[in-house]
Amino acid sequence: MAKYILKRFIYMIVTVFIIATLTFFLMNLLPGSPFNEERTTNEAVQRNLEAHYHLDEPLVVQYVLYLKSIVTLDFGPSIKQPTETVNSLLGRGFPISAELGIWTILIALISGVALGVFAALKHNGVIDYIAMTIAVLGISIPNFVLATLLIQQLAVNLGVLPAATWSSPQHMVLPIVALATGPMAIIARLTRSSMLETLTQDYIKMARAKGLSPAKIIVKHALKNALMPVVTILGTLLAGVLTGTFVIEKIFAIPGMGKYFVEGINQRDYPVIMGTTVFYSAFLVLMLFLVDIAYGILDPRIKLHKEGGK
Amino acid sequence: MEKILDIRDLHVSFKTFGGEVQAVRGVNLELYRGETLAIVGESGCGKSVTANSIMRLIPTPPGEIKDGSILFKGQDMTQLSDKEVRKIRGVDISMIFQDPMTALNPTLTVGDQLTEGLRQHRSISRKEADKQAMEMLTLVGIPNPVERMKQYPHEFSGGMRQRIVIAMALICDPELLIADEPTTALDVTIQAQILQLFQKIQKQTGVSIILITHDLGVVAKIADRIAVMYAGKVIETGTRKEIFYTPQHPYTRGLLHSVPRLDQKGEKLIPIDGTPPDLFSPPEGCPFAARCPMAMEVCTKVYPFHSKLSRTHDVDCWLQDERAKKYMASTY
Numbered sequence: 093m094a095k096y097i098l099k100r101f102i103y104m105i106v107t108v109f110i111i112a113t114l115t116f117f118l119m120n121l122l123p124g125s126p127f128n129e130e131r132t133t134n135e136a137v138q139r140n141l142e143a144h145y146h147l148d149e150p151l152v153v154q155y156v157l158y159l160k161s162i163v164t165l166d167f168g169p170s171i172k173q174p175t176e177t178v179n180s181l182l183g184r185g186f187p188i189s190a191e192l193g194i195w196t197i198l199i200a201l202i203s204g205v206a207l208g209v210f211a212a213l214k215h216n217g218v219i220d221y222i223a224m225t226i227a228v229l230g231i232s233i234p235n236f237v238l239a240t241l242l243i244q245q246l247a248v249n250l251g252v253l254p255a256a257t258w259s260s261p262q263h264m265v266l267p268i269v270a271l272a273t274g275p276m277a278i279i280a281r282l283t284r285s286s287m288l289e290t291l292t293q294d295y296i297k298m299a300r301a302k303g304l305s306p307a308k309i310i311v312k313h314a315l316k317n318a319l320m321p322v323v324t325i326l327g328t329l330l331a332g333v334l335t336g337t338f339v340i341e342k343i344f345a346i347p348g349m350g351k352y353f354v355e356g357i358n359q360r361d362y363p364v365i366m367g368t369t370v371f372y373s374a375f376l377v378l379m380l381f382l383v384d385i386a387y388g389i390l391d392p393r394i395k396l397h398k399e400g401g402k
Numbered sequence: 403m404e405k406i407l408d409i410r411d412l413h414v415s416f417k418t419f420g421g422e423v424q425a426v427r428g429v430n431l432e433l434y435r436g437e438t439l440a441i442v443g444e445s446g447c448g449k450s451v452t453a454n455s456i457m458r459l460i461p462t463p464p465g466e467i468k469d470g471s472i473l474f475k476g477q478d479m480t481q482l483s484d485k486e487v488r489k490i491r492g493v494d495i496s497m498i499f500q501d502p503m504t505a506l507n508p509t510l511t512v513g514d515q516l517t518e519g520l521r522q523h524r525s526i527s528r529k530e531a532d533k534q535a536m537e538m539l540t541l542v543g544i545p546n547p548v549e550r551m552k553q554y555p556h557e558f559s560g561g562m563r564q565r566i567v568i569a570m571a572l573i574c575d576p577e578l579l580i581a582d583e584p585t586t587a588l589d590v591t592i593q594a595q596i597l598q599l600f601q602k603i604q605k606q607t608g609v610s611i612i613l614i615t616h617d618l619g620v621v622a623k624i625a626d627r628i629a630v631m632y633a634g635k636v637i638e639t640g641t642r643k644e645i646f647y648t649p650q651h652p653y654t655r656g657l658l659h660s661v662p663r664l665d666q667k668g669e670k671l672i673p674i675d676g677t678p679p680d681l682f683s684p685p686e687g688c689p690f691a692a693r694c695p696m697a698m699e700v701c702t703k704v705y706p707f708h709s710k711l712s713r714t715h716d717v718d719c720w721l722q723d724e725r726a727k728k729y730m731a732s733t734y
Contacts, residue, residue, distance in 0.1 A: 293504060294499050294500075294501060294504040294505045295504065295505055295506055295507040295508075297459060297499065297505075298497075298499060298505045298506070298507075298567070298570070299507070300459060300491070301457060301459060301491055301492060301496065301497040301499075301571075302491065302492035302496075302518065302519040302522070302570070303488045303489065303490070303491035303492035303493060303519065303522060303523060304488075304492075304518065304519070304522055305488065305522075308522075312510070312518075313507050313510070316509045316510075317507070317508070317509055390509065391508070391509055392508070392509060392511075392554040392556070393508055393554070393556045
């Protein structure tokens with residue numbers, strides 16, 4: 093197990109390195125620079141600024157400097173907000189984004205699995221049709237459309253929930269609902285089909301033949317097997333939620349990491365782009381690793397530590 | 403001898419998009435304490451459906467027990483509530499399934515699956531349940547039970563898994579064990595071992611066994627009595643001797659002819675031509691009439707009456723009619 097974790101850790105570092113490199117060169121391909129603005133700056137001032145941030149150096153030198161900043165975990169000050177360092181922006185934004193993301197995933201998982209299980213148990217019944225209609229709608233409607241709809245109906249027209257910002261539990265409802273609906277729908281559909289298949293298995297019949305109660309059969313024997321495909325796509329869903337937070341944070345004016353990320357790109361604030369990207373990718377890679385571990389715990393047939401195995 | 407199970411006029415149907423399949427059409431069977439009854443017949447003849455009906459394991463819908471009674475120790479299984487049935491399942495009646503590779507849950511340890519029935523039905527401690535489970539593993543011939551309890555099904559071979567399934571079925575000391583093709587998915591050598599295990603267990607516990615199979619070799623080895631099923635009906639029952647040496651129904655004879663034998667050199671196997679009837683609309687008369695080499699006109703019109711040839715030998719065939727017998731005697 094320790095060997096497997098070490099191996100995976102090396103892979104993770106390589107992955108983050110590749111993402112960081114790609115981001116760096118893509119970012120430099122973008123036209124414009126932090127100091128390209130409508131009002132013209134004095135040429136000498138401009139040069140001084142570029143020299144200060146090493147933007148006048150050759151690209152390779154910039155790249156090495158940037159790699160150094162990753163290794164030392166110090167991304168330096170933001171160009172556009174000189175009073176802030178990238179680290180302080182991350183430190184402020186991450187807890188908020190994490191709160192949004194964790195609630196989203198939790199709610200999507202719990203409601204999605206519950207919806208899927210009930211749909212499977214009432215297969216071809218009214219509950220099944222209602223659940224699957226909700227699921228199809230959830231998959232089809234993009235989160236930014238849902239977000240604006242929710243704001244318009246619940247916040248503006250009915251006025252029951254606040255429209256934006258992130259300060260109290262009421263403020264959290266709309267963004268979380270908007271972000272969680274899509275993943276919930278995917279999980280519900282997957283759980284349903286996987287549950288239906290599991291329920292026809294011989295070991296379920298065997299469990300019934302043992303005289304176990306229906307609740308025990310479903311929870312102990314069926315659900316654990318039925319959740320396997322759900323765990324498999326959890327990694328992809330996490331990535332989806334993560335990118336979803338960019339949009340949702342922007343719509344709801346939530347001061348999370350996504351906001352800094354998007355603003356950073358718009359303003360060509362290089363250190364902010366790099367810092368947030370590296371942070372996001374490291375976080376996602378770590379989550380994927382945890383998903384794999386969970387997979388091994390759920391299904392004993394998957395041996396994580398096996399030499400050369402998956 | 404005490405009659406432990408008495409199935410009377412059992413009808414089971416399945417609703418499908420194509421219509422209603424009458425899988426079991428008036429089955430009568432009885433089982434005495436401590437005996438082994440084999441139900442034989444080809445695929446789709448209703449033997450598994452009959453067995454599943456005893457434990458009320460027919461998936462409803464689409465399946466439904468339409469008519470008849472299943473008296474287990476005088477209690478009609480068809481009339482019990484789901485809760486009452488659950489108290490009988492696994493305790494008084496147990497079941498073993500065909501494929502040991504799929505009958506065990508891959509995500510739970512063998513020990514957990516062995517003891518869960520015990521802990522459900524008997525209020526005993528985990529420790530006590532583990533102890534009994536280990537004893538049971540030893541009984542079915544699995545070495546190192548202490549370690550084996552902590553392992554998962556994929557760490558066992560097919561034969562070992564079937565032993566575990568058997569141990570699971572026996573753990574609450576049932577009075578009736580239903581084995582649905584327990585050896586079909588196993589190697590021949592393992593088959594023999596498993597059959598021996600059945601015999602050993604029956605001797606030790608006195609459990610009654612219903613063995614469902616299409617393998618007459620298995621039947622010849624361990625069955626006390628045999629019921630031959632065809633198209634949802636029991637067409638002939640008798641002791642092992644009666645069925646193997648004096649089969650009366652042409653279908654039973656056909657089955658026996660289609661089994662390779664070591665003591666008759668050079669004889670060709672004689673298959674039964676044709677296919678079983680469609681159970682969406684079963685024929686009016688004897689279902690075997692269309693394939694029967696001895697079929698008479700009456701066979702296609704009216705289902706034959708029930709003839710009792712001895713205390714144990716019963717057959718449903720028009721050839722038992724006095725007039726048919728007289729005619730046969732005069733022509734052959």
